[in-house]
Amino acid sequence: MASNARYNAVIAxxxxxxxxxxxxxxxxxxxxxxxxxPVLAEAExxxxxxxxxxxHKPALLLLDVQMxxxxxxxxxxxxxxxxxxxxxxxxxxISAPGLxxxxxxxxxxxxxSKGDSNDELYARLPGILRGQRHIAxxxxxxxxxxxxxxxxxxxxxxxxxxxxxxxxxKEMADSLGISPKTVDKHRxxxxxxxxxxxxxxxxxxxxxxxxxxxTAEL
Numbered sequence: 001m002a003s004n005a006r007y008n009a010v011i012a013x014x015x016x017x018x019x020x021x022x023x024x025x026x027x028x029x030x031x032x033x034x035x036x037x038p039v040l041a042e043a044e045x046x047x048x049x050x051x052x053x054x055x056h057k058p059a060l061l062l063l064d065v066q067m068x069x070x071x072x073x074x075x076x077x078x079x080x081x082x083x084x085x086x087x088x089x090x091x092x093x094i095s096a097p098g099l100x101x102x103x104x105x106x107x108x109x110x111x112x113s114k115g116d117s118n119d120e121l122y123a124r125l126p127g128i129l130r131g132q133r134h135i136a137x138x139x140x141x142x143x144x145x146x147x148x149x150x151x152x153x154x155x156x157x158x159x160x161x162x163x164x165x166x167x168x169x170k171e172m173a174d175s176l177g178i179s180p181k182t183v184d185k186h187r188x189x190x191x192x193x194x195x196x197x198x199x200x201x202x203x204x205x206x207x208x209x210x211x212x213x214x215t216a217e218l
Contacts, residue, residue: 046070098209
């Protein structure tokens with residue numbers, strides 16, 4: 001691997017075999033970049049991903065949003081906070097329109113399906129590293145059928161999943177490092193956007209539109 005490589009990466013996926021395959025592809029000279037893309041670290045859960053990005057501030061984060069300990073919305077939010085220049089590329093097996101739409105709306109730089117060939121990923125990564133954005137065709141198709149609704153912020157998605165997990169405002173505030181008043185503000189905004197007035201209504205809408213994070217403990 002050349003020491004003067006222009007870009008570097010962190011890989012976050014809870015399956016070791018997936019991480020190994022992505023590392024081999026990224027670091028191979030000529031496949032994606034002429035000198036390869038050095039992988040600085042690997043994470044097997046969401047909290048580790050946040051910590052490693054905060055430490056290394058990589059040019060690229062390859063992220064699976066279905067990992068233990070922290071959901072995709074939380075990881076993306078924290079990466080944007082601690083390393084705003086990191087290009088976030090999500091590799092996922094999810095297909096629910098609400099979750100796919102939420103990922104796109106979160107401002108990620110690339111979205112690819114684990115069910116597709118990696119050829120598209122490898123072909124598009126150079127452009128993504130240089131400021132382009134790419135959503136795989138399979139997800140564009142899903143988004144065409146997405147129901148119209150106001151976009152939830154990453155924080156509102158966190159609050160939604162914590163409510164459905166039975167967490168109180170104080171517990172959510174302690175977990176997120178914000179005040180109960182701020183939690184209530186996000187909660188009110190989220191329920192207004194979804195036009196719901198109770199937790200059972202919230203559960204029904206979240207299930208219908210695929211808004212429940214697969215990593216949430218419900």
